[in-house]
Amino acid sequence: MRVAAGRRGGSVALVGAGPGDPGLMTVRGLELLRRADVVVYDRLVDPRLLDEAPRARRIFAGKATGHHTLSQERINALLVVHARRGRRVVRLKGGDPFVFGRGGEEALALAQARIPFEVVPGVSSAVAVPAYAGIPLTHRGTASSFAVVTGHEDTDKLRSNVDWARLARAADTLVVLMGLKSLPRIARTLVANGRPASTPVALVRWGTTDVQETVTGTLGDIAARAQRARLEPPVVAVIGDVVALRERLAWFAEGRFLKEIAQ
Structure with missing residues (x-):
């Protein structure tokens, strides 16, 4: 009621x-x-x-x-x-x-x-943005669990409340919100705690909008790719093998507004 x-x-x-x-x-x-x-x-x-x-x-x-x-x-x-x-x-x-x-x-x-x-x-952008990028958070035979975490915490905290070491092993798919600035550290920590450096990663900027753009890579190179692409917030990061499905499942026409301006 x-x-x-x-x-x-x-x-x-x-x-x-x-x-x-x-x-x-x-x-x-x-x-x-x-x-x-x-x-x-x-x-x-x-x-x-x-x-x-x-x-x-x-x-x-x-x-x-x-x-x-x-x-x-x-x-x-x-x-x-x-x-x-x-x-x-x-x-x-x-x-x-x-x-x-x-x-x-x-x-x-x-x-x-x-x-x-x-x-x-x-x-929530945690589920909608991956969907618009053609990435299912769970997929039979690939991922049966996912976790949503923040990559941006209070700077006054002495230590992070996010146990990245545990998350590296706890969920098949990780969705990181507000984590672009912390991406290099997050990627290094996940790899150091057991996630393969070859794990696929997607960074989706302004997801679900006409200016959506996606940068893909792996935990080993995604920070460098993001820097080359000059990505700025808001960005949702998706980490896990389901990202590879994007090649077949991408359905949303990205950058439509930017293409119209260029014409």
């Missing part, structure tokens, strides 16, 4: 906007977006989704490496303030709110403030 709005009608919906392609937005998410009074949105949200809420106040809360438009504490406070003023607030987040989206922190802040809230799952 969904949580009802407060006495003055204010509430917050933490809505997953999906991985990039606006067509992957959920029906429930779109319904709430169209009814919103306030939309607090992230950097990776497709602008076309904002057009679905033409009368709503828009607040940009985007984050990039080394630069946060608003601190997380400020975002939490904004959600609470607008809901207390009786507004229907949509917190529009790239991918899924509860998959490396800090949605849990925002939900806790709302619960502590006794603000009614709802969580609308979104299609």
